[in-house]
Structures are given as C-alpha cells and as structure tokens.
Amino acid sequence: MTAKFDQDDDSVVVIIGSGAGGGTLANELAQKGISSVVLEAGGVFENDDIENDEWGMFLKLTDFDKRYSAGGWHGAQNHPTLPNWLVKGLGGSTVHWAGVSLRFHEHEFKMQTVNGDIQDANMADWPITLEELEPYYDRAEIKMGVTGKATGMPHLPWSNDFRVLAEGARRVGYTKIESGPMAINSVDRDGRPACQQIGFCMQGCKIGAKWSTDITEIPAAVETGKCEVRTNCMVLQIEHDESGKATGVVYADADGNQQRQAARVVAVAGNSIETPRLLLNSASSMFPDGLANSSGQVGKNYMVHVNGGVYSEMPERVHIHRGTQVAGIVADEVPNNPERGFIGGYHLEKLTLGLPVMSLFLKRGNGAWGRDLAQALERYDYLSGVYIVGEDLPQEQNGITLHDTEKDQHGLPVPIVSRTPHNNDERMLKHAYGVMDKIHDAMDAKTTHHLAKYPASHNMGTARMHEDPARGVVNKWGQTHDIPNLFISDGSVFTTSGAANPTLTIVALVIRQAEYIAQEMNANNI
Amino acid sequence: MSIQTEHPKFKKRESEGLSRRGFLVKSVLAGVSATAIVGAGNNAFAATLNEDQAATLLQMVQDIFPHPDFLPLSIYQDVLKGVLTEAESTEETATLLAEGLKDLNARSTELHGVPYADVDAYAKREGLLRIIQDGAFFQKLRWATWAGIYINPEAWPQFGYEGSSWEHGGYIDRGFSDATWLPPGPTLEERMKAVGK
Numbered sequence: 254m255t256a257k258f259d260q261d262d263d264s265v266v267v268i269i270g271s272g273a274g275g276g277t278l279a280n281e282l283a284q285k286g287i288s289s290v291v292l293e294a295g296g297v298f299e300n301d302d303i304e305n306d307e308w309g310m311f312l313k314l315t316d317f318d319k320r321y322s323a324g325g326w327h328g329a330q331n332h333p334t335l336p337n338w339l340v341k342g343l344g345g346s347t348v349h350w351a352g353v354s355l356r357f358h359e360h361e362f363k364m365q366t367v368n369g370d371i372q373d374a375n376m377a378d379w380p381i382t383l384e385e386l387e388p389y390y391d392r393a394e395i396k397m398g399v400t401g402k403a404t405g406m407p408h409l410p411w412s413n414d415f416r417v418l419a420e421g422a423r424r425v426g427y428t429k430i431e432s433g434p435m436a437i438n439s440v441d442r443d444g445r446p447a448c449q450q451i452g453f454c455m456q457g458c459k460i461g462a463k464w465s466t467d468i469t470e471i472p473a474a475v476e477t478g479k480c481e482v483r484t485n486c487m488v489l490q491i492e493h494d495e496s497g498k499a500t501g502v503v504y505a506d507a508d509g510n511q512q513r514q515a516a517r518v519v520a521v522a523g524n525s526i527e528t529p530r531l532l533l534n535s536a537s538s539m540f541p542d543g544l545a546n547s548s549g550q551v552g553k554n555y556m557v558h559v560n561g562g563v564y565s566e567m568p569e570r571v572h573i574h575r576g577t578q579v580a581g582i583v584a585d586e587v588p589n590n591p592e593r594g595f596i597g598g599y600h601l602e603k604l605t606l607g608l609p610v611m612s613l614f615l616k617r618g619n620g621a622w623g624r625d626l627a628q629a630l631e632r633y634d635y636l637s638g639v640y641i642v643g644e645d646l647p648q649e650q651n652g653i654t655l656h657d658t659e660k661d662q663h664g665l666p667v668p669i670v671s672r673t674p675h676n677n678d679e680r681m682l683k684h685a686y687g688v689m690d691k692i693h694d695a696m697d698a699k700t701t702h703h704l705a706k707y708p709a710s711h712n713m714g715t716a717r718m719h720e721d722p723a724r725g726v727v728n729k730w731g732q733t734h735d736i737p738n739l740f741i742s743d744g745s746v747f748t749t750s751g752a753a754n755p756t757l758t759i760v761a762l763v764i765r766q767a768e769y770i771a772q773e774m775n776a777n778n779i
Numbered sequence: 780m781s782i783q784t785e786h787p788k789f790k791k792r793e794s795e796g797l798s799r800r801g802f803l804v805k806s807v808l809a810g811v812s813a814t815a816i817v818g819a820g821n822n823a824f825a826a827t828l829n830e831d832q833a834a835t836l837l838q839m840v841q842d843i844f845p846h847p848d849f850l851p852l853s854i855y856q857d858v859l860k861g862v863l864t865e866a867e868s869t870e871e872t873a874t875l876l877a878e879g880l881k882d883l884n885a886r887s888t889e890l891h892g893v894p895y896a897d898v899d900a901y902a903k904r905e906g907l908l909r910i911i912q913d914g915a916f917f918q919k920l921r922w923a924t925w926a927g928i929y930i931n932p933e934a935w936p937q938f939g940y941e942g943s944s945w946e947h948g949g950y951i952d953r954g955f956s957d958a959t960w961l962p963p964g965p966t967l968e969e970r971m972k973a974v975g976k
Contacts (some may be wrong), residue, residue, distance in 0.1 A: 291791070293927040308930040407971045411964025412955045420962055431973070432964070439970075449949030459945040574940055576955035608940040612929035619913050621920050623905055627844045630929070634939025639971035 256481045258290050263515035265290050266770070267502055268522060269488045269531065270699035272345020273401040273759045275522030276466025276474075276618060276741035279482075281767030283474040284760060287774065290514055291471070291480060292504055294487040294523075295342035298467065303457040306519075306608040310456035314349055316341035319661055320526065323467035324651065327672035327705050330663055331618035336670035338708040339524055343466025343484055346524065346702075346710065347756065349455045350581040352436040352463045353602060354399040356390050359383040360589045361597075361644065364599055364749045367589055368596045374646040375410040375554055376677055379748040380720040380729035389761035394479040395462040397760060398442050400433040401662035408433030414573045415581030415603045418635040419648050422583045422601070423769055429584035432675055435463040436757070437577060445469075450576040452605060486512070489663055491535040491544055499544075499739045505663050517614065518770060522763075525555060525712035529653045530668045532716065532726075533747030545716070545733035545741075550726050554647035555670070559599060561679045562614065564606075564638030566629070567699050571637045580606040581638070586688065595680040597644025598752045601689065604640035617705050629702060632707070637693075638702075641685040642750060645750045646675045647714055711755050713747035730769040731762060738779040742766060804833040804844035804859065832880055833859065835896040839883075840924045842904050844936075854934055862920065872919070886910060902932025 266282055266289040268275045279291050295316070315338060324334040340346045360367050362379040370376060384655060399407070411419065411431045419430045431638035433439075437448045439457075447586060448462040461468050474480035485507035492513075492654040494500050521528045529552035545552050549765050559670045569661040581603030589600050611633060616626050650673060655666035674682075686703050693701050719725020722734035731746050733739045742763050744755045751758070773779045841847075842857045866873040880895075887895040887907055899949045911917045928934050935942055944950055956964065965973070 305945050373821040402974050405968065405974055405976050407974055407976070410956060410967075412969070413958040416956065416958060416964055419964070432970075448951075449947035450951040450955040451945045451946075453944070481837075569958065570939065571958065572939065572941075574949040574955060575944075575953070608935060608938050609930045612925065618919075620909070621910075621919060622843045622912070624845050624901060630844075630938065631846060631849050673818055704863065 255475060256478050256479050258288065260512065260514050263289065263501065264517050265515075266518040266520060267292065267516035267689055268520045268742070268772045269502065270345055270522035270524070270527075270610055270743065271343050271466060271471055271482065272295075272340075272524065272743070273347050273466065273520060273756045274763050275352075275520070276344065276347065276470040277741045277760050278522065279480050279518055279681050280470035280474040281764055282770065283477040283479040284442040284765065286479060286520065288479045289474070289481075290500065290516075291474075291482045291486045292486040292488050292514070293482060294345050294527075295340070296485050297343045298348060298457060298620040300459070303459050305451065305456065306458065307453065307456060308609040310453075311610075314340045314342065314457065319659070319667045321656070321667065321669045322672075323669050325443045326670040328708060331520045331705075332708050335454075335469060335708045336672070337707060337712055338710045339525060339526070342467075343482070344465045344470060347465035348457045350465070350710070350754075350756055351454050351604075352577075353579050353582070353599065354397065354434045354436045354596045354757040355396065356580070357383060357386070357751040357753050357758055358587060361749065361751035361753070362705045364644075368591065371501070371596065371646060371677065372500065373648060374621060374677070375649050376647065377717070377748050378717055378721055386758075386761055386765070389765045390757065392764050393757055393760040394434070395470075396764070397436040397649040397757070398438050398445065399436045399757070401438050402618055404442070406438065406442060408749075409435055409437060409439050409577055410450075412450070412576035412603075413571050414576070414605060417567060417571060417582055417696055418583060418601065418692065421696040422585070424687075424695035425691050427583055427585040429587075431582055431584075432580045433582070435577070436581050437580070438462045440553070448577060449731060452576055452578060453576055453607075454578040485770060487509070488523075488531060489534065489665060491521070491531065493537065493539065493544070493736065497539060497736060497738055505567045509663075518738045518739040518740065518774070520742045520770075524743055525715045526668055526747045528668060528741060528743055529715040530655070533653075534665050540735070545726050545735045546737055547735050548723055548726060550717060551654040551726065553649045554717050555651040555653060555672065555712070556645040556647055556714040556747065557672060557709035558645050558711045558750055558752075559641065559643030559674075559685075560706050560711070561641045561682050561686070562604065562707070563641070563686060563693065564611070564615065564636045564700065565693035565698035566632045566635045566702065567637050568635075568699065570634050571606050571640075572634060573636055574607055576605070579603060585684070593684055595677045595684065596618055597646070599641055599643030599681060599683065599685050600704045600752050601639045601685070602642055604638065607640050611636070614704055614707065615702055625700060629700065634694065639689060641682065641689075642711070642752055642754060643678075643685065644752045646677050647673055647717070647749060648673070653715055709752075711744070713744040713750050713755055715774055716745035720747045731766045732769070740770065741765060804837050804856070824904070831896070833863065834886070835880055835894065836862065836920070838896045838904070839908070839920055840927075842901065842908060843879070843921050844923045845901070847947055850928065850934060850937060854927060854931070855924070856927055858924050861927065862923050874915050877921060879911075879914070882916070883907065883911060
C-alpha cells in the first residue's frame with residue numbers, strides 16, 4: 254500500500270535522506286505506526302542499473318554535486334572537487350558500501366576520559382556507552398543480516414586475497430583475523446540470497462545479498478502504508494515557527510519547482526556534508542548562525558577515518574577481483590595503546606580494487622602516469638592489499654563551510670569540505686603502513702605500494718553528540734539541543750570516529766532514536 | 780650521466796627515424812577523414828597535422844602508460860584515433876594538440892637537440908613530459924590513454940582482470956579461493972562454530 258500525504262499534513266515525520274540513517278528511521282517508525290515522508294535528493298537505481306562495471310557505476314552512482322576539497326590533505330590538490338565518495342539516490346551510500354559491520358569498542362565511546370585532552374583536537378566522550386548501545390547493535394545486526402553471533406550466520410568463506418592477508422598477519426603474530434562481520438548474507442536469509450562471490454559489492458549488489466536500504470528498509474516501510482518516498486526531491490531549507498520549533502521543509506522537486514512539506518518532526522540524514530550544509534543554509538533571523546547551532550559546532554569536527562591503502566605484488570597470482578570486496582578483517586591494532594605513538598586504533602580490511610580504480614588510486618594526481626605505474630599495473634593479478642580504517646581525531650578546523658559566492662543548481666552556496674590530518678593521524682597511518690609492510694614481507698612480496706588517503710566514504714562528526722549543549726549539536730538521542738523536534742539521524746552525530754566503519758553504528762543509533770521519537774510523540778513532548 | 784633504461788624494442792624503432800615511423804599511424808590516419816590530414820576549410824589543426832605529428836602523439840600515448848611487451852600497438856592506435864577524431868570536429872582540441880606539440884618539440888629541441896619523438900631514451904622523454912604534466916595538453920592525452928587501457932574491456936584480459944561476473948554466477952564456483960600456494964581458510968563447520976552454531 255503506497256501512502257500519499259498532503260503537503261499540509263503536519264502530523265508526519267519528514268525524513269531527509271534514505272540511506273543507512275534515513276532509510277532505517279523510516280522503517281523503524283513505520284513499524285511503530287508512525288507516518289513519514291522521506292525526501293530523497295537522488296533518483297532510484299533499479300536492478301537493471303546495477304552493472305559489474307567499476308568505472309561505469311562510479312559515474313552512475315556518485316554524488317557529483319559541486320563541492321570543494323580544502324585543507325592540508327593531498328586531496329585538496331588531487332581530488333579538488335571530489336572530497337567524498339558518496340551516493341545520491343534511493344538507498345544513499347548503502348548502495349555502494351562494502352558491508353563491513355564492525356561495532357565500536359568500549360574505549361571508543363570515551364576517548365577523552367581514556368586519553369585526556371589532546372593538543373589541537375576537540376576531544377569529547379560520547380554521551381552513551383557501549384553497554385547502552387549493545388542491544389541496539391544486536392537488533393541492527395539482525396535487521397541487516399550481519400554475519401556473526403547475533404544472526405548465527407557464519408562469516409563468509411575466505412577469498413585468495415584475504416588468505417594472503419590472513420596468513421601474513423598470522424606470520425607476524427596477529428590473531429584477530431576474521432572474514433566478518435559483514436552485512437552480506439552467507440546463507441539465504443530474509444528473502445535475500447547468499448553471496449555468490451560476484452565482487453563489485455561497492456557498485457551495488459546485483460543479487461541483493463548485501464544489505465542496502467533501497468531493497469530492505471525502504472520497501473518494508475512503504476509496505477506498511479505509513480511511509481511515502483519522494484525521490485529527486487532536494488531539501489533546501491528547514492523552516493521553523495516563532496517558538497523555534499521546526500514546522501516543515503522547503504524542497505525542490507524533480508522539475509526544480511519549490512514545494513513545501515509540513516512536519517511534526519524533522520529528521521536530517523543527508524550524510525556529514527549535506528546535513529550540516531542544510532542546517533547552515535536554514536539560518537534565519539532567529540537562528541542567524543544556522544539551525545541547531547548555538548554551540549557553534551555545526552559543520553565542525555569533521556572526521557573521515559585515518560585511511561589509506563597498501564598493495565603488494567605477491568609471488569603467485571591472487572585474482573584480487575574474484576569475490577566479495579572486503580570480507581576479511583584484521584583487528585589486532587584496534588585497542589587504544591599510546592605506546593605505539595598515537596591514540597586510538599585501526600582495522601586492516603582486505604579490499605579489492607578493480608583494474609580501473611587501482612589504476613587511479615595506486616598513484617594520485619597529475620603525475621599518476623609513467624613506466625613505474627604501468628609496470629605495477631601489469632602485475633595487477635598478483636596484487637593483494639588492504640584498506641586502513643583508523644580513528645580520526647575531531648578538530649574544529651576540519652569541517653563544512655559554505656562558499657562565499659558559488660551557488661549550486663538550486664541557488665544555495667556549495668559546500669567546502671576541509672580536512673587537515675592531526676599529527677596523531679599521521680603517526681597512526683605511518684604505523685599501519687609499517688605493519689602492512691611486515692605482513693606483506695612475510696608473504697614474500699616483491700614490491701609494495703602505499704596508497705594515499707581516498708576521497709572519504711566514511712564521513713562523521715559535523716553535528717556531534719554531546720551531553721553539554723555548549724559543546725555539541727545533539728543529545729544522546731540525536732535530538733538537537735536547540736530544537737526539540739529536529740533530529741539528526743546519520744553519521745554526523747558521531748562524537749568521535751572510532752576505528753569501525755560507521756554504518757552499523759548509524760543503524761544502531763537510529764533504531765534507538767526511533768524508540769525515543771515514538772515515546773516523545775506519544776507523550777506529546779514533540 | 781646517461782641512464783640507459785630503454786626497452787630494446789623501443790630502441791630499434793627509434794633508430795628508424797621519425798618519418799619512417801609514419802607507417803605506425805597510417806592506419807589510424809586512414810580512419811580519420813581526409814580533411815583532418817590534408818587540411819581543408821578553416822580547420823587550423825587540419826592544416827598543420829601531418830604524419831610526423833601523429834607519430835609524435837602516438838609516441839606520447841605510448842610513453843604515458845607504456846606497456847611495450849604487454850599490450851598490442853592497436854590499443855594505442857585506438858587512443859590516437861579517438862583523439863584525432865575529436866580534433867576533427869572540435870577546434871579547441873585541434874588547437875590544444877597543435878600548440879601542445881609545438882611546445883613539446885621546442886622544449887625537446889632545446890634540451891636534447893631533437894624533436895620529442897627522436898629523443899632516444901624513455902627516461903629523457905618522461906622528463907620532458909613531467910615538465911608539461913600539469914598542462915591541459917598533457918592531461919588530455921593522459922586521460923585518453925588511461926581510458927583506452929584501464930577501462931577498456933579489450934585490454935583487461937592481458938592484466939588478468941576478468942570484468943563482469945554476475946552473469947556467470949559470480950566466482951563462488953569459479954576460483955575466488957583457488958590459490959594453492961596459500962593455506963586454506965576455515966571450513967564451513969569451523970566458521971559455523973565460530974558464531975556459536
């Protein structure tokens with residue numbers, strides 16, 4: 254049953270975005286009988302649109318809306334208009350995520366308490382603990398179909414590429430080596446088939462073995478008759494009344510015409526670039542610095558994970574492209590151990606890059622050509638490697654600001670995305686490169702390549718959660734401190750980044766948030 | 780000090796001289812309409828393009844992503860053909876190429892006494908291209924060559940990259956874990972046990 258809500262209907266929850274946060278929130282609310290209108294800026298990717306074509310899908314899926322890279326990372330020069338690799342479309346970035354579903358560790362919720370103040374970092378504890386979130390992690394894993402104990406689904410079988418990493422890790426003494434947890438079915442489950450080791454997980458799963466909201470949460474929400482999804486609808490502004498309560502949103506429809514949708518509650522889930530941008534663009538005479546920004550923290554503390562890659566030529570063929578892209582994780586370096594010269598930890602995740610992306614990422618920038626690169630690529634079939642995912646410290650200087658003059662297709666200032674690595678980040682990355690060198694050396698690697706940071710797919714922190722309204726944008730429910738009926742429902746709320754890929758935590762937080770929204774609506778508090 | 784790192788195959792061809800290398804581009808030029816070669820109308824590039832220039836472009840695209848013993852020449856000829864075809868209909872591209880070649884050859888003559896395509900060592904030619912690598916002329920050719928090789932399914936088999944797999948049922952029964960030089964991963968029973976089953 255497809256719901257259709259009147260634009261003046263102010264009983265609905267308006268959800269902005271349909272990815273891990275928005276899509277999940279829509280379904281959670283729908284299952285509780287709460288009506289919502291989901292406004293998705295992008296269109297719909299049908300199964301026919303999903304191809305095993307790395308470059309073609311990059312062009313098809315990627316959000317190419319104008320934004321600029323800035324700050325002290327190499328991407329300001331080498332990826333000037335692609336600071337992030339995100340998807341604009343139904344399902345958001347769950348269409349291209351790889352499925353890694355790691356939980357945060359206990360210390361990662363209280364990095365300030367554990368490590369004290371860190372110079373040049375805006376450290377803070379989360380207002381919640383692992384213990385509080387654990388039941389929601391369980392529910393998230395069951396909902397998403399994550400391999401592991403909560404579902405009883407075994408982790409995926411090991412590919413050649415992971416067997417290289419696993420054996421190298423074992424030889425240097427590591428023990429936390431597993432092919433999960435992944436939100437990819439290892440057996441038929443919940444109406445979706447088991448993984449066939451197709452590869453191309455990040456180009457959209459052709460058979461739907463991987464959880465993404467466009468094929469799970471959104472259809473389930475719509476099925477209840479409590480959720481209307483409007484695609485190609487870009488929200489331009491959140492409106493409020495004289496009491497400072499959110500009243501609805503203004504959006505541009507598929508034809509570019511401005512529309513309004515009234516709301517009882519507004520939940521923003523546009524990812525960590527578009528969410529703060531929308532809050533800033535919604536500035537009014539009552540909120541001159543942007544909505545929910547009395548702390549001044551909207552758009553700040555932007556984190557992307559310490560990341561990079563290490564690929565080595567192995568003595569025998571690996572066929573790195575065969576099988577799931579990231580089913581293989583080494584977790585020994587995750588604990589907080591300042592004796593290594595940095596705080597926080599990191600994961601090593603086996604990562605397939607197809608030839609097209611390998612040829613773009615092995616070296617970067619205008620100088621990425623020449624015989625050395627060509628010869629390295631001739632050994633493509635012998636390459637094995639990882640993606641490094643480490644804790645990135647929050648810094649006020651890293652964030653999203655609005656361009657002074659340049660406007661997007663809707664007349665709104667384009668975002669400038671600024672990243673400058675903290676010294677802690679650089680030390681961690683150096684350590685991780687060193688560890689991978691040892692692992693690959695232990696496998697008799699012939700040559701090793703260190704890959705610089707990628708355009709960010711893990712975007713966090715720009716509307717952070719903090720107990721103190723002066724130091725954060727939202728409380729422990731993702732409710733903005735300033736506007737009780739305005740919620741943030743994506744990775745923007747992360748207080749610190751942890752070393753875990755963010756999706757599972759976003760989903761767990763949103764399941765918990767949905768309970769709170771329902772409770773507060775029932776109590777007429779919002 | 781001269782660093783000799785050149786591949787023998789390249790050396791042989793270089794010794795033949797630029798004009799004689801024209802045969803490598805003849806088939807490419809044959810595929811582009813005659814106006815682009817002999818010059819007609821007010822197409823600035825058409826009037827200036829000759830076999831030597833096409834041969835220089837072919838040398839450039841081979842130098843940008845060199846795979847001398849690995850990929851057939853036809854891959855590079857196709858890149859050149861694409862660029863020339865665009866130049867035929869786009870004056871901006873034609874001008875970019877003509878002026879870029881003129882500049883490159885001037886730099887080459889100044890540094891090495893001969894035009895680019897006659898410079899005898901890869902390291903020297905690479906050095907010349909490194910000087911101009913931030914310019915639009917070079918980047919145009921770099922991206923054209925990149926696309927002609929690394930996103931070109933015709934070139935993929937040589938790299939061992941197998942492309943689309945879903946229509947073949949993925950790799951679950953086609954070697955995703957076939958390496959015999961590595962210890963095997965855990966069995967299904969072991970993986971089940973690990974999650975408490």
